[in-house]
Amino acid sequence: MLSDKEIIEIAQNIYKTEIDALINRREKISENFIKTAKKILECKGKVVLTGIGKTGIIARKISATLASTGTTSAYMNSTEGLHGDLGLINKEDIVIAISNSGESGEISAIIPAIKNIGAYIIAMTGNINSSLAKVSDLVLDTHVDEEGCPLNLAPMASTTSALVMGDALAGCLMKLRDFSPQNFAMYHPGGSLGRKLLTRVKNLMKSGESLAICTKESGMDEVVILMNDKKLGIVCVMESQSLVGIITEGDIRRALKHKENFFSLKAKDIMTVNYTKIDKEAMATDALSLMEDRPSQINVLPVFDMENFIGIIRIHDLVKVK
The missing domain is CATH 3.40.50.10490 (Glucose-6-phosphate isomerase like protein; domain 1)
Known part of the structure; x- marks a missing residue:
């Protein structure tokens, strides 16, 4: 032995x-x-x-x-x-x-x-x-x-x-x-590998009535209700047909540090105007990298078709295809 x-x-x-x-x-x-x-x-x-x-x-x-x-x-x-x-x-x-x-x-x-x-x-x-x-x-x-x-x-x-x-x-x-990875995906369409390499942002984004939308003059009570009802982690601030800013849960938490003035604020007072966005044709893996490979991670991205805002994509949707 x-x-x-x-x-x-x-x-x-x-x-x-x-x-x-x-x-x-x-x-x-x-x-x-x-x-x-x-x-x-x-x-x-x-x-x-x-x-x-x-x-x-x-x-x-x-x-x-x-x-x-x-x-x-x-x-x-x-x-x-x-x-x-x-x-x-x-x-x-x-x-x-x-x-x-x-x-x-x-x-x-x-x-x-x-x-x-x-x-x-x-x-x-x-x-x-x-x-x-x-x-x-x-x-x-x-x-x-x-x-x-x-x-x-x-x-x-x-x-x-x-x-x-x-x-x-x-x-x-x-x-x-x-x-390329896209060539590789053509020969591996099944399973998690195919989903990871073939899925585009447009296949996963939320759009239309799913979105939480307000104006620059919307009050905090409306913003909080929208955030809670839509459960996307973002409220989109629109003017005409343009996205002029976004409000995330982080923006609300920061605004609540001055809770005595919170409900006197407007959406325009706390919205982020220099937001990171992504094109609808981008690969889902690129969107995930854009969210994660940065000093401060983000959980949601506005999605554009050329210059037109059409929806949002969340990190929760992206991790499903990892």
Whole structure:
């Protein structure tokens, strides 16, 4: 039976082996990596990742990362490729074949057919002298000195090396494509991530009868009633069709410091005229940053359509899409 200390040491050794392997590979990123990134950028078709077993799992993950970051990509299990799935490959495509040994029988068996189709082949392998490397158009070296497995048999460091190589490619391609958060949101419309990146101020703002509106001559009794009834934390002071100021709960609290004169004041006496505002087309995340990334945080913003005041947005509405 292993002691607790021995269990921790085994885990730490595996971490160290994989980290050391990544550091070693990082320092050996070659011109072939640059060529691969540029080749994918110029690709008129899609990038097909293929592998078998554990490298197949890595290939699927890399393909998913590429697809979600602006590079059209698909995964093909190498064994299934022998039985019809090669039909998804076209001559305009790039095929990235992942095999640590470079001698996987299933991958070797489909390479001739891929060449006949005319697709460009990139090997991602730990053996640059392997059969796969020799028949490929370009080779990405993912070699590791040891796996980290106590028996040095199960793929560990080698699959990590291939995975990070794929992530590095995806990251570089994002920069090369000038891929933005909004682009990312298009491929992730579901769940909290999609809501965070796609939601605009106009989708969340309060408008029309929901607003608390007064004039500059409105008294404090009217302002307090409006603040309480609408429960938005703001009263909008209007003149004609223009927003000339806002009154927040903070403005009222400050005015109450002189409570003996409070009900003799008018809205114009306590309103904030130099208020921070935001456009209706701004992203919800931008509105949240505007409220929070300042010396004194604010909880509500007037919303404008060009020069026209159309509503307000509260921090309470924004945090729902964080």
